[in-house]
Amino acid sequence: MTGSFSGFRSRSEAHCLRLAVALACGGVPLLSYAQTDGSAERERSVNADGAKAPASSAIESVNVTAQRRREPAREVPLTADVVKGEAMERGGYQSLSDLAALLPGVNHSQSGGGTGGSQLTMRGISTGAQVGATVGMYVDDVPFGSSSAYAGGGSSSLDLGLFDLASVESLRGPQGTLYGAGAMGGLVKYVAVEPDPGYFSAQASAETSSVRGGGSGHVLRGVLNAPLSEGVAGLRATVYQRSESGFVRDTNHGNRLVDGSKTDGARVALLVTPSKDVSLRITALTQRQRRDGSSSEDVDLATGRPVDGPLTKRLLLDEPMEVRNDLLSAALKVDLKWATLDAITGWQRSSSAGRVDASALYAPLLAPAGIVNPVYGLDYSFYNRKVTQEVRLTSPRSRQFEWLAGMFYTNESGSKTQFLQPFDASLQPANPVLADAKFPSTFRETALFGTGTYYLTPETDITFGVRRSRNSQQLEQQFTGLFAPSPQQASRSSEGVTTWLITGRWRPAEKQAVYVRAASGYRPGGPLPLIMNPLTGAALGNSSFKSDSLWSYEVGWKGEVVPGRLSTEVALYQIDWKDMQVFTASAGFSGIGNAGRARSRGLEWTMRAAATDSLRVATALSVIDAKLVDASPDLGGLAGDRLPNTSRLSAALQADYDFRIAGYPAYVGATARYTGDRWSSFREAPGVPQYRLPAYAAVDLRGGVQMGRVNLGLYVRNLTNRRGQISAETTLSTAGGPARVNLIAPRTIGLQLSMDFS
Template identity: 80%
Template sequence: MLIHPPSSRFQFKAPCLRLAVAIACGGMHLLAGAQSSAPSSAAPPIEPASAPKTIESVSVTAQRRREPAREVPLTADVLKGEDMERGGYQSLSDLAALLPGMNHNQSGGGTGGSQITMRGISTGSQVGATVGMYVDDVPFGSSSAYAGGGSSSLDLGLFDLASVESLRGPQGTLYGAGAMGGLIKYVAVEPDPSYFSAQATAETSSTKGGKSGHVLRGMLNVPLSEGVAALRATLYQRSESGFVRDVNHGGRLVDGSKTDGARVALLLTPSKDVTLRLTALSQKQRRDGASTEDVDIATGRPVDGALTKRLLLSEPSEVRNDLVSAALKVDLKWATLDSITGWQRTSSLGRVDSSALYSPLLAPTGIVNAAYGMDYTFNNRKVTQEVRLTSPRSRQFEWLAGMFYTNESGSKTQNLRPFNAFQQPESPVLADARFPSTFRETAIFGTGTYYLTPEADITLGVRRSRNSQHLDQRFSGIFAPAPQPASQSSEGVTTWLLTGRWRPAERQAVYVRAASGYRPGGPLPLVINPLDGTALNNSSFKSDSLWSYEVGWKGDIVPGRLTTEVALYQIDWKDMQVFTSSAGFSGIGNAGRARSRGIEWTVRAAPTDSLRLATALSAIDAKLVDDSRDLGGKAGERLPNTARLSLALQADYDFRLGGNPAYLGATLRYTGDRWNSFKEAPGIPAYRMPAYTAIDLRGGVQIGKANIGLFVRNLTNRRGQTAADTTLSTAGGPARVNLIAPRTIGLQFSMDFS
């Protein structure tokens, strides 16, 4: 958004009020940050090469009960924890790269500030999350547009996880608000009361153009009472040197990062019918700056050379995530009772060098400084409670019923101030905006599955949700507007699910699925006319919603050797939440409609006991249906940050080396071209990110209880562009383009102490 400065300080009030409202609603897109591509910790123990390696049947909890993935009537990807560690994958960006059709766009100035989208459900600069994030059964992240909900996808360290489940398409009935494009669930390894185990892991790596990095991890599983109680703890640290250099400051690296995390879980099983799991996790991510390169928006070439940018101010950021949860499971015989309680705290803070935007904007008014920085914070505290009853397995009728409650207290602050040539803040503060907010939601939900025959069934599900929100406004600084009143909103939303499933043969299923999802609406910062006291803008924006229609087939072609899944879908999206303007003031509003059609196809094969192959393909045609002035898009124009075609190929071979089990593996990832925004997006010029292909290699050997691994990421050193922020380009500045890491080579070592 460009603000045209008037000729006097008094006249600055109205534009600065627009600026403050834009800040509250997220209308000022800050920048696109780093996308990590470094490999992870050492591989788990390697199985003997002589063991049969047929395709393993995996289970998911997509429908809130554990069942084989091939039985679930939707696209459900399961990445096992041991496979991710063996493959050297450790971050959210790695997950997105492995799952075609998923896009990871890091924003907000650093690690942890990110957007995940699936199946093309994106408008570029997101008002709120369209993919739900869960840790076990606890929803993580803000549901509100005012506490970083649009850029707070949980980037949890992929250490000591049983699996990561990815569910495609809307999951609004069972998982609630925000899961309209899909859902990602981190599933931790549970404590085991039957045996003692421990593992220590160390890794060192080097990135072309950067310096060395490392990973350190320790895991301990301790039975407290055999068969009754156990404790499991994981501690980890990941450090990366970065690979982007600042031309203005001697070519120093400015995108290094460090992540520290810990997870502790206590499992109690006082009887065969009662289980209680208590979990606490904490993770802190710090980054010197974003892994972005200054690029000429017209030519797509680096302004000052590859892997460089110019900064007048450093751009540090920090993200902290804490979660405490209690999961109680009781077998009542006639049903299973689950009670899941969660408390979480999320904080994100950082600085963006906004000099390229504000220097030319303010200079004509006589305000001249060496640099301008935007300091920002997002904070959210959230309490959730879910209780549900699940019927026993049956081939006649199965049901599930539950209640959900969440209470969130969030805040968003942004502080615009001048800095001197020594990067020290100067007075006075130009604008300081603070927006405390609350979000409360209650919901009831249920599903019922009726078996028409042993081979065919139908499922109907419904969820009724109601939320209430409150937003306050506090301004200070020389451009601060007059005090404005608080605003509030409330709404009720119903989501639906209908599936039909038919099993024509053993280990095969055909399904059809219709499902809906939504994002909550919310209040808007009120702007009052000082002359007559009337509101100059809308007091709230509506929820947006979509319907997805999907048909798919899953099954074995050659049992245990060749299996495939294919799904065709169409998603109709209406009342899209977008950044907009009303009566000259920026805010959030609702646009028209969009449509996404696509195909997802996965093939897995084990042609021999030692060789495993897998391929996954996603083709997406996501377009606007209606013209949108607020988005700057025309009907038929592609939705941003979505590749028409993406593909992943993987091969793993197990063998023996000197009598010891060993492995070799390779992964090829292709991502098609994307646009960062619409062609006439206000304040965000369109930039095309070209297609790219990356190749990863891995290998390892197990010697006794020690595992040694070697990896190469981005073997051919491709310059893959993953996201682009063109906000500064409105004032003639470069595009800030996020890149995958250059070629990275590393060595892993782990030791088991079981």
């Protein structure tokens, strides 16, 4: 066997180098994970002003901070969805996949199907396996997640437990001017409930649920709000635990469930307001997610049918994953009279680690070279530590001229590791280690930004905005193992990027607005691993890849048709995307590069109606036509091919009714949602065969009653038990293995109980 290893290495030096570079850039099969949509059909808050209106008001108006000011959502010249915390709690929605399922046209992907390796896309801005994030993630005013391609930036959308949140804001289209790098498709902002120094309250809640074909799960949560100094200082604390049993079984190990998960988290916030002009909020949160494996089913690539039966797969190795997120932030607000000063400091740490059973790929691939093992495991991890500082000044409200100016700084230290290990028949590690790769990296960025709004008339205004950013990065390479190349030097890159914003807005009547918007966004470029020719010393391949960017053009109308009873919004947009960041194979080496152009056109429409103060109906529709403009050999797509994981049509219908039972307030509600067919990749995608995900629809029900301080709730998700396919990982299919297809959860029934101790 030793002789076989030696012969293989001497014949395959170039292959080893390619594998090493691919490990760094995510080009190795099973590392460029397929996208996975959210796991279950959920309730949709299908309106920009919030889905839930209290019984005392027909249609409630809420504020958003999309333009770094708190203002009515109907005034904002873009599509801004608000999912209120109360609505999420009523439906039992507790994760990022739940949230995304409430928003037609928003796609949530879980890398490999596991908890934590998550990715959001909006308006079709996706190439399948993403190099970096295209949707920004914020916790209050702090950006979360790496901007680098080497610290999980492309697969680390914050999957924060949806507990004790005032709302979650979703902004469609590029937000590069006000929110910076990575927000080229849109932005998601978690808005926590703030401490209130004026009163004491406490709440405890418990939930139990059962999924058809699986086991039971539970949620435990406690919330405390305590005034430390009445009217001056308050503390709010939340702790929670969510456990899910899963519903996919492993036929190789006695049909045991292999996709259970557990999430533990806590958040503590301190608010101090020494005067009416000064406030300081300090927040700390921590969350740990663990999952046994992905909620994926083995499916025959050609027929789309389960290989061994519904909700089953075959594993030789377990595929656990663990994700940890920590955040500490301080937000200072000072009213200077002539402007408001905001200073936001953030420190965060995130890590993820997991394993993929890569046996079906590497066993047949390496056997002809004399490397014969029955099992191969690919361990991977990401780590990122990030410090951010933002300072901005915002002018007072005016109907003549308003302005905003700020600066932003971030400093990231990250790493990526991958470990390819063979195992023997008894699942003990075998020698030699094939690849042990570590890629420490740094990312630093500074930016200046500002906007100005000039009112031509009281009903008409124009806004201009600009952001100038500059980043510098460094990537180191540390290789050992059979496939390791000789030591390579560190690589560096730097670039400057400018993003722009211009909007025009006209209010033809009270609570109505027509707007046009043009905005740009980008993702940072970065260094590439330097692989040197051992004979000439010359670099093989490029030393860096550049940023990609897009321009979005949007026209929309929003307002009330019947005051207090009927409101609607409609938006038409076109997005032109160029220099798309993609995984490449250049000069015989895998890496990251830039492809050509893509274009996304679409329509978004929502309507809310209140026939009475107690009955509310909301609808939402998203139509997306996202295509390649230029053919790309790296993506395996031709001009005119649809972009992956994006349905042309998605829609939702929601109804809620409030009433009384024996004098107690009660509610019932239902949500129906439809998602059209999608393709998992491009038709000739290298190493990732294309798979068609058929259209599906699902229905959710919810109801509850409040009896004094006790609240009882019941929900049913996926009432008709639809088998909705939401993503496909097809890397194993290149070696004859099955496609791993993620499914929405089967019918799930949950019972909720909460008690207030105010």
